[in-house]
Amino acid sequence: MTELEKLKKISLKDFLSSQGFKFTGNKTLCPFHDDRTPSFEVNQKDGIWLWYCFSCQTGGTIIDFVMKRDGVDEKEAIKKLAQHFGLDDGKKENKSKIIAEYPYYDAAGNLIYKVLRFEPKAFKADRKVAPADQVLFRLPQILKANEVWLVEGEKDVITAEKCGLIATTAPFGKGNWKPQFTEALAGKVVHFCPDADVPEHEVIKRAQELKKKARAVKIIRLPGLDPSRGLKDLTDWVEFHDSKTYEELGAWLRRIAAEAPEFREPKTPLGIKNSFLESYIDSVGKVTDAPPIFILFSGLGLLSGVANKFFFYYPRKTPLNLYILLLAPSTFYRKSVTIDIATDYLTEVNPNLILPESFTSEALLEILTKQNRGLLTWRELIQVKEFQFGSEYNRGLPSLLTDLFDFKPKIRRYTKGEGELVIENPIISILAAGISTWLVENLKKIDFQGGIWTRFLFVPIEESERSFQLPKQFTLDPFILEKLRVLDEKEGGPMDLSAIYPLLQTWGEKHQQESLRLENDLLKATFQRLEVALIKIACLLQLGEDGLTIVSPEAFREAEKIILWLKERLPIFFQEEVCFDEFQKLRVRALRAIKKAGKITHSTLLRNLSVEAKKLNQVMNQLVQEELVSVQWLKTEAKKNVKTYVYQGT
Structure with missing residues (x-):
């Protein structure tokens, strides 16, 4: 099977959901016209995913969608999709292969999941992981430490460990930061070592988040890092100084951290x-x-x-x-x-x-x-x-x-x-x-x-x-x-x-x-x-x-x-x-109530919102699909299982 054929068989619904589209069943709002009632539908036929807008009266495959959305020809659309999904060029056989496995453990040392690294560069868990179940890399070690280096990626963690440092990173990319990660670093001195290409406002935002729980936060700027020279992260920096031993580099990194000022809130918002x-x-x-x-x-x-x-x-x-x-x-x-x-x-x-x-x-x-x-x-x-x-x-x-x-x-x-x-x-x-x-x-x-x-x-x-x-x-x-x-x-x-x-x-x-x-x-x-x-x-x-x-x-x-x-x-x-339809209004009210409570039973939510059970069920199904809310069945004193919603957002 060629990559072109594989692209057409990729779930269009999953792809659009990852781009921010919200589905009700197989329908969502059309991005190509002023759509307030979902008229854009996706379906699978003979293994190929297709889309069609009943208002625009146009449709096609995932390739046609990207062509229309981005205003590009078929060749460029295939190239973009191939890059997005880690494929070659849309025509050759897929040559991606796993080059590393990074195991993630819970606080007790039990394996939860592995993050797989592919070549060309891409990351994926070996199983489905809910946001609430995600943990920091090397969690058991960092829970015992007083000082922790926070870097961007598992590869940098391993490099830091070679230099004698205790380090961690968030799974699935630098934008994936969860509240439980901040909690895991509570009471510790955190040396935050961002990649050189991370915008300053994002660095400050992360430091502010860490500051809520950490004993101290220091932003580490490694001397000589410059993306234009191919020096973007800690691993690049260590490899550039290959004339030094890991022990010498570890001592140098500790001096840099000791001399770095403690993070303070900026003078301006x-x-x-x-x-x-x-x-x-x-x-x-x-x-x-x-x-x-x-x-x-x-x-x-x-x-x-x-x-x-x-x-x-x-x-x-x-x-x-x-x-x-x-x-x-x-x-x-x-x-x-x-x-x-x-x-x-x-x-x-x-x-x-x-x-x-x-x-x-x-x-x-x-x-x-x-x-x-x-x-x-x-x-x-x-x-x-x-x-x-x-x-x-x-x-x-x-x-x-x-x-x-x-x-x-x-x-x-x-x-x-x-x-x-x-x-x-x-x-x-x-x-x-x-x-x-x-x-x-x-x-x-x-x-x-x-x-x-x-x-x-x-x-x-x-x-x-x-x-x-x-x-x-x-x-x-x-x-x-x-x-x-x-x-x-x-x-x-x-x-x-x-x-x-x-x-x-x-x-x-x-x-x-x-x-x-x-x-x-x-x-x-x-x-x-x-x-x-x-x-x-x-x-x-x-x-x-x-x-x-x-x-x-x-x-x-x-x-x-x-x-x-x-x-x-x-x-x-x-x-x-500002919500124009009843479904979105109810969605906002429900999410707000769950966020405020943190955890709330279905019956309590139904009573507080004063809505029909059928309408609330539709809203809650969407919130669960969006992973903003999870469902737990908790036992009461009467030993009954009670449906309970737990807020998962940040």
């Missing part, structure tokens, strides 16, 4: 390294207990308010304006204070850049004919009459703001009092706040995919983490003021993106594939604009760092941390709060 934002967050954080992420985005709003720059994007001239909306469940999250402080800074730098809060669209037009850039601030968007939702929500002021965001060299509008008004090269940013429940409820009523709301960066939080007695006096920081003044006085001109084009291309391809798989219309519409936001934020960070117009890869990576945070938060915000 998300670990952003930027001189302006670090200073701004530190200064504002001393006088308000507003969530640090709100302070970070208000700092970005300040930069966008003063930056008179632009870049060219496919191939439109695009200014560095941002529409930012801080969202929280209530008014007790210092949203207004955060915006007030940003306003104070901008007023001191250039009062003309602060646009009035209350006006008609005609009044704003008249202002912008004289002052074509600035920052609009609203402390509570719910109180702005023009933003009330309804069938005409995107007319008047919202319509004007949509045109201003999209940027046209000249915007012409006719007014009753002044006749034709012309705005040239407008650069308008918005920093506003809103109550998340109000926004969510009202977004259901409109065509969200068009209009003003898709231009906003939604910054949602669920809880405030700190509270302290606020000082009576606040002094504007001279360093921040000077940075803003320099940017305000800079002449308008283009930003140079040439240094980040390769990074942007790679990021854009991955982001596009992720967006295609999204089922939620609100989320999809928001995600589609994140690529432009990424470029804008990278430009602003570069200006905030050193004022240069050449955007560096470092600025891009810092901006990527911010966008990745949004990509993580927005699905939670939209999918858990």
Whole structure:
């Protein structure tokens, strides 16, 4: 059997499920059109898996699916699938073979499963392993140790052991971290040695997770690691220094660990390294207990308010304006204070850049004919009459703001009092706040995919983490003021993106594939604009760092941390709060109840949710298939087996 024939016989349902598709039976939402009722069906015929969309009236094999999804020809689709499944080129016989077996033991030393390593590089367990049953590699040894090296992969563990170190790794790749892994490292000193190609925000995120239970965490940066030179991980580093013995290398690694500083929470949320934002967050954080992420985005709003720059994007001239909306469940999250402080800074730098809060669209037009850039601030968007939702929500002021965001060299509008008004090269940013429940409820009523709301960066939080007695006096920081003044006085001109084009291309391809798989219309519409936001934020960070117009890869990576945070938060915000069909609403309610309880019986869940047993059973079957929930049969005092749901998510 050729690899082409094998590809066609691979379970299309399993493949799509691994890509994030949610199935009810054999049906799921079609990724090729705006599908709200599952119309995409998969079936097996004569051993070959086929798909068909009853709305698009198109279908085919797994190869046809990849061709349509990725916009490639048959040859490229076969190549992609062959690489994904560890095959050769889609035509030759499969030559993959097992080159290593890594046994995983429980705390008592009993073998649970083996992870098999194949050549070409691929990993697979020798049996099905539920998420709750996964353990760290070398678990019995690390439970007895005081210090443990956490590396990326079993091969690196074995290398570390040759150097006399006690080491471990998570199974099935660096992205597979489970709560029980953190628990296993409780009370220990953890030397976290990530691969050199792991993004900084992911390293910090893992260190923060380890810090919850570990006695101490150190991030180990091995000198000389450089993926461009083929030196990516601990094993590469050891092999590069083959002139030394394992004993000598072990002593060297211990010295590196001893000299490494203990991990501390970064000064900025998300670990952003930027001189302006670090200073701004530190200064504002001393006088308000507003969530640090709100302070970070208000700092970005300040930069966008003063930056008179632009870049060219496919191939439109695009200014560095941002529409930012801080969202929280209530008014007790210092949203207004955060915006007030940003306003104070901008007023001191250039009062003309602060646009009035209350006006008609005609009044704003008249202002912008004289002052074509600035920052609009609203402390509570719910109180702005023009933003009330309804069938005409995107007319008047919202319509004007949509045109201003999209940027046209000249915007012409006719007014009753002044006749034709012309705005040239407008650069308008918005920093506003809103109550998340109000926004969510009202977004259901409109065509969200068009209009003003898709231009906003939604910054949602669920809880405030700190509270302290606020000082009576606040002094504007001279360093921040000077940075803003320099940017305000800079002449308008283009930003140079040439240094980040390769990074942007790679990021854009991955982001596009992720967006295609999204089922939620609100989320999809928001995600589609994140690529432009990424470029804008990278430009602003570069200006905030050193004022240069050449955007560096470092600025891009810092901006990527911010966008990745949004990509993580927005699905939670939209999918858990905005659900259009009853099945998804019940799914969210059930999962939330199980997560809160940790473990709950079927009868209790049924009673708490007040739903039909048939509907709940359908939802629970899907949650079990998604491995978010597991089923256990527990005996009661009456010795009856009771069906119990256990939360398995992270």
